[in-house]
Amino acid sequence: MADLRDQTLAFRLRREWPAYVYLLPVTIVLLFLNAYPIAYTIYISMTDFGTGPKGSLLHYHYVGLANYDYVISHQSSTILQLVGNSFFWAGGCIALFLLVGLGLACVLNQPLRGKTIYRTLILLPWAFPAFITLLVWAGMWDYEYGIINGVLNAIGIHSVDWLLSPDNAWAALFITNVWLSFPFYTVVFLATMQAIPKDLYEAASIDGAGALSQFRRITLPYLRPTIVFVGLMGFLFTFNNFYPIYLLTNGGPGLSTQIFITQSYSDAFGAHGAAPLYSTAAMYSVLDFLIIIVLTVVVIWGADLTRNWLR
Template sequence: MAAVDTTTGRPGAPAAGGDTPARGPRRAAGTPAGRLRLALSKHWYAWTLVAPVAIVIAVIVGYPLVQGIYLSTTNANDQNSEKQIGQFLHIPATYKSVGLGNYTDILFGANTTFWARLGWTVSWTVACVGISFLIGLALAIMLNRQVRFRALYRTLLILPWAVPAFVSTFSWRFIMNHDRGFLNHALQALGLPAVDWLNDPSIAQISVIIVNIWLSFPFVMVAVLGGLQSIPAELYEAAEMDGATPWQKFWYITLPALRPVSSTVILLSTIWTFNMFPVIFLLTNGGPGDSTQLLVTYAYNKAFTGMRQFGESSAWGVIILLILVVFAVFYRRSLRKQGEVW
C-alpha cells in the first residue's frame, strides 16, 4: 500500500513491503527470450515428447535441404563429383562455386526452358486441382444423402486413392495404348477413329490431366464429405422453413461451412499436383518431346539422365520450393483476410 504524505495528503512512494508488483520480471517475460523460457518451464513435458520427432525431421529434411541449396551454387556434375571406385580408389570432388550462375542461366539464359515448363506446370496444376475439387465436391454431396448402397459407392470411389499411384498409372498407360488399349478398342467398336493418347503432344497433355484427376478426386471427396457431415442439420431446417431453395441452401450454408475444409484441401492438392512426379514420369516420361514435362520431372532429368548436372538440378529444386512457399504465403494471407486462420 502506498504511503501518504501527512503535509499534503497526496500519495507518496510505495511503502516498504507493499503489494505493488515488481516490474523487472514482467518486462523480462515480455522479451522473446523470456517468453521462450516461460514456454519451456510450463510445457517442458510436451517439448520433451516433440524433441525426438523434431530431431528426426531436421536430419531427414533439413540436412538434404541445406545440402541442395549449397549444391545449387556450384557447378557439380557427374564428372567433378566425389567418387568411390572399389575399396581403395577414392576420387575427391573438384566442383567449384558459381554463385547464382545456375539461377540466372535457368531464369534468363539464352536457351532457357524454365518459362515454358512453368506455364505448363501452372496450367496442369490449375486444371487438375479445379476439376478434381468440383468432382469431389459433387460426389461428396451425393454420398452425403441417404441413398441405397451408399457404403459400396464410397468404397468403390475411394479405390483410385487407395491403389498405389504407380500401379494406377501403369494401368492407364495400358488402357491408353494406341494399338492394344481399351479406349481405342471402344472407339473403334463405335465406328470412331483411334486416338494417339500418349504420342500426340496436345492429346498427351489432356491424357495426363485425366489420369491425375482420376487419382486425386477421392481425397477431395473424403475430406469434403467429412466437412458436410459436420454441418448442423438445424441450419438446413431453418432455411427450409424460411422458403430457401436448394441452390440457396447450397450457396449460403454449404459452401461457407465447407470453407475451412476446402481451403486446406486446395492448398494440399496444389502442392501435391505441382510436384506430381509419378504420373508424368510413368505415363509419358515428359514426352512426346517435352510437351508434358513439369518443373519437377525436368529437374529429375537434369540430375539423373545424360550428363548429370547436380548443381543445376538443385537450383531447379530450390526454385520450385520458393514458388510453392510464395504461393502458400499469399494463399494464407488471403484466407486470413476472409477470416479463415489456420
C-alpha cells in the same frame, strides 16, 4: 494451459522442458534427412557439378549464381514453360478435384438407396497404391495396344494418340490424376456436409428457399474453410506430384508436359542416356522450393486477410 503464455520464460522452461526431449529424435532425423540435404542442394545449385569441364563430377567449383543467370538469360523460354506447366498441372487438377468431389458429395449427401455401396466403390481407386495403378494406366493410354483406344475402336471411334500430342497428353494426365484423387475429395466434402445441422435446411425450405439457394447460402459457407484448406494442400501436393507425369509422359512430347520436379529428376539421372547435370537439377529443385514457399506464404496470408475481412 493457455494461461501459461503470460508466465515468465524461466517458469515455462521449468514446466515444459520435457517437450524438448520428446522432440529430440524427430529434430535429429529432420536435420540429417531434410535440412542438411536441402542446404546441400542449394549449394550444389551454385556449383558446376556435372555441367563444368569434363571430370568435374569429382572436382566441382563454386560458381555463385551463374547457373541461375545462365538459365534465366539463355533459357528463359524453358523456365517460363516449366512455370506455366507446373501451375497448369496443379491448378487444373485442383479445379477438377474440387468440381468432381463437390458434385459427387452433393449427390451422395441426399437420402438414396445403395448409398453405402456407391461410396465404397467410389473409394476403391484410392485404396490401390498410386505407383502401381499408374504403371497400368500408362499401358492403358498406349496408342497401339492400350485398352482405352481399344474401347474407342470398339464403339467406332478412331484411335487417339493420347501420350504423343501435347493436348491429348494433358487430357490423359488430368483424367488419370482425377481417377487417383477424386475419391479422397469426395469423402472429405461428404464428411463436412454431413456435419451441417439438418434443421438449417428445414428452416430454409419452410422459408421457401430452393435447392440452389440452399446450396449457396448454407452448404457453401459451411464448406468454405474445408475447400480452402483441402484446395491449398492439394495444390501444393500436386505441384510436386512426381509419378503421374514421370510414368505417363515423362514430360513429353518435347517439354509440353514437363514440370519442375520431373525436369529436375531427368536432368539428374540423365534422361535418354545423357550425362547427369546435378547442378541444373539442383537449381530446378531450388526454384520449385522457392515458388512453393512464396505460394504458401501468400495463401496463408490471403486466407487470414479474407477471414478477418468477412467476420
